[in-house]
Amino acid sequence: CVPCKSTQVERRAIRESVASAGARDVRLIEEPMAAAIGAGLPVDQASGSMVVDIGGGTTEIAIISLNGVVYSESVRVGGDRFDEAITTHVRRNYxxxxxxxxxxxxxxxxxxAYASSSNEVREIDVRGRNLAEGVPRSFTLNSDEILESLQEPLSAIVQAVKSALEQSxxxxxxxxxxxxxVLTGGGALLKDLDKLLSEETGLPVIVAEDPLSCVxxxxxxxxxxxxxxDIDLLTLEE
Structure with a gap:
């Protein structure tokens, strides 16, 4: 599986690496197509389906119809950026x-991912190394401040989804x-991400069953x- 915006050079390198490992027949498929198939979407139908695959390093967005990717977008924002945002928040504020x-x-x-009056404020006790003293320190974080720290990467994903919808x-x-x-990938497990995207787009949003393994x-x-x-439509040629 390769990112939808990977270059021919990158795809050729992947083919050669897999072949050198002993594979006799190497076929590539774009990640969002694999995610859509894994999520059970009707990729072979004429009707359009849209998948948002939020991985560790990138978010892949694709509109799929008749076993082909009609439109795709990739942004370098994923679950790792969520973690980085939290780490930065802790460093700056604690x-x-x-x-x-x-x-x-x-x-x-x-x-x-979504602020709601019905959401209970949750807390967690964590330990980190105090940068000034160089020793371990304990402190308590709450869900409101973590939501605030995630706004930048969340906004990037929302804007990418809106852009894809505009281009459909x-x-x-x-x-x-x-x-x-349909949301897939480990990033789809972030609480209420589906609610955020539904609120921002006005469309129904569902999280695929076991989104982490869809691809x-x-x-x-x-x-x-x-x-x-139709398998030739599912795989990428050089």
Whole structure:
């Protein structure tokens, strides 16, 4: 699986690396297509489907119809940027340094993408190394401040989704308005990200079942389809 905006040079390098590892037949599929297949979207139908795959380093957005990617967009914002935003917030406001694992734990336990009056303020106790004293210190974070710290990467994802919707072909726009967006990837697990995107776009948004494994499942299903018709539309040629 390759990013939808990867260059021919990058794709050729991937092919050569896989071939050198012993593979006899190498086929590439774009990540959002694999994610859509893994999420069970009707990629072979004429109606348009839209998938937003939020990985660790990038968010891949694609509109898919008839086994092809009609439009795709990739932004270098993903789950890792969420973690970095939390780490930066802690350093600036608490004068402490936390590791990647701690930042991810904070994101999972009290991270949220959407402010709502019905949301209970949650707290978490963490330990970090005080930068001034060089010793471990404990402090308490709450979900409101983490939400605030995530605004920049969240805004980048929202804007990318809006841009993709604006670029969608008119004949597929009505399909997407009815079926909505499907979120995949580990970043889709951020609490209320679906609510944020639904609020910002006015469209229904659902999180795929087991979003973390959608790309892997879709890649496997695409392999199974290699002997079926239309497989050439699913895979990328050099």
């Amino acid at each position: 004068g402490s340094l936390i590791g990647d694992a701690t930042a991810e734990r904070i994101k999972k336990e009290i991270g949220c 072909p008119p004949e597929l726009a009505s399909d997407i308005a009815e079926s909505g967006l 892997a499942r879709g890649g496997g299903k695409a392999m199974e389809l290699m002997d079926d018709h």
